[in-house]
Amino acid sequence: MNRPPCDPCAIAARFALPGRVLDAEPLGGGHIHDTFVATVSPVERFVLQRLNERVFPDLDGLMENLGRVTRHLQAQGAPHALTLVPTADGDDWLRDGEGRAWRAFRLVPGAVSRNGVDTPPEACAVAAAFGDFQRRLADLPGPPLHEHLPGFHDGAARLRSLQDIAAADPCGRAASSRAELACALEHAHLAGLFADLGRLGAVPGIVHNDTKPDNLLRDAATGAPLCVIDLDTVMPGWRLADFGDLARAACCRAPEDERDLSRMQADADLFAGLARGFLHAAGPLCAPAERSALPDAAMAIVWEQGVRFLADWLAGDTYYAVHRPGHNLDRCRAQFALLRSLSRQADDLRARVARILDEQETA
Numbered sequence: 001m002n003r004p005p006c007d008p009c010a011i012a013a014r015f016a017l018p019g020r021v022l023d024a025e026p027l028g029g030g031h032i033h034d035t036f037v038a039t040v041s042p043v044e045r046f047v048l049q050r051l052n053e054r055v056f057p058d059l060d061g062l063m064e065n066l067g068r069v070t071r072h073l074q075a076q077g078a079p080h081a082l083t084l085v086p087t088a089d090g091d092d093w094l095r096d097g098e099g100r101a102w103r104a105f106r107l108v109p110g111a112v113s114r115n116g117v118d119t120p121p122e123a124c125a126v127a128a129a130f131g132d133f134q135r136r137l138a139d140l141p142g143p144p145l146h147e148h149l150p151g152f153h154d155g156a157a158r159l160r161s162l163q164d165i166a167a168a169d170p171c172g173r174a175a176s177s178r179a180e181l182a183c184a185l186e187h188a189h190l191a192g193l194f195a196d197l198g199r200l201g202a203v204p205g206i207v208h209n210d211t212k213p214d215n216l217l218r219d220a221a222t223g224a225p226l227c228v229i230d231l232d233t234v235m236p237g238w239r240l241a242d243f244g245d246l247a248r249a250a251c252c253r254a255p256e257d258e259r260d261l262s263r264m265q266a267d268a269d270l271f272a273g274l275a276r277g278f279l280h281a282a283g284p285l286c287a288p289a290e291r292s293a294l295p296d297a298a299m300a301i302v303w304e305q306g307v308r309f310l311a312d313w314l315a316g317d318t319y320y321a322v323h324r325p326g327h328n329l330d331r332c333r334a335q336f337a338l339l340r341s342l343s344r345q346a347d348d349l350r351a352r353v354a355r356i357l358d359e360q361e362t363a
């Protein structure tokens with residue numbers, strides 16, 4: 001039987017694009033999907049993604065969420081909201097001849113994605129954009145979104161998975177990571193933070209679940225936030241998990257896989273900028289106990305991410321794409337170094353958040 005061709009150019013031609021696809025080049029540094037930029041003419045370019053069904057087994061649920069979320073943001077008049085390009089059959093996504101799933105987005109013109117923030121005002125603007133994303137989705141009509149990755153921020157379940165894989169040790173790697181396993185256990189109390197906040201009045205909302213600065217497109221000329229991207233993990237969840245994720249990626253000036261652990265420092269001024277922006281945009285959606293727990297949320301998510309990288313290292317690098325030997329172990333070590341830095345500064349960070357809350361209350 002002849003199968004239809006599966007190269008990105010041929011796939012792009014199956015979407016309702018305004019012309020013939022001239023070229024499709026790989027794009028970006030995500031760990032999960034394969035992303036390409038399809039060029040239709042010198043001025044019209046589109047993002048094409050082959051979706052990772054191992055990480056996202058419920059693509060129907062994911063794409064239904066994505067369609068509802070993007071159309072809601074557009075209907076609200078968000079100026080640069082992410083826009084799906086329909087397939088030639090009018091669907092939001094398609095399967096190629098080998099059964100692999102693809103979707104396409106419009107490319108936001110004049111936008112850039114960059115990891116990290118340099119200054120507290122930039123931190124504030126980026127955090128406000130992610131907070132604003134939560135705010136715009138707070139009144140999404142219809143049934144709850146699918147929780148297509150159940151327990152995504154269930155720290156206790158993440159820890160159990162880590163302990164199981166460490167006990168099974170399928171690749172014989174446990175001996176090389178005893179110190180990291182001990183660190184994961186030493187901070188195990190962080191696993192219960194979100195459930196504790198729930199008991200103190202926090203209510204789940206629609207959250208992004210991957211709020212790294214490079215998931216916010218910014219104006220190439222001015223740096224102003226334009227559009228939140230990477231909406232695959234938008235699900236019901238804890239609002240503060242988004243803040244914690246953002247702080248993880250943005251309050252430290254080193255990348256998540258930094259090998260020089262002395263560089264894994266939380267910058268308290270950047271942290272305060274992030275807190276100010278997030279509280280300004282999403283604070284009113286949060287319970288009082290959540291508002292003062294921003295530093296704890298950062299520690300909980302940094303810990304959880306370290307646990308996830310460590311579990312993947314022990315499992316043999318089956319989840320995150322790795323680009324060098326020991327990459328997941330390096331990532332884990334960097335997360336735990338950042339966790340130590342946040343813990344050392346926790347009192348100062350809590351005092352700064354309290355001051356911001358006082359200022360915002362009296363403003």
Ligand code: GN1
Pocket residue numbers: 029030031032033055209210230233256305
């Ligand atoms: C994964 O591939 P990317 O960067 O979109 C992961 C996030 C992690 C992140 C760590 C579905 O996201 O949860 O925080 O790597 N996404 C999923 O860099 O697991």
Ligand code: MG
Pocket residue numbers: 030210230
């Ligand atoms: Mg992501």
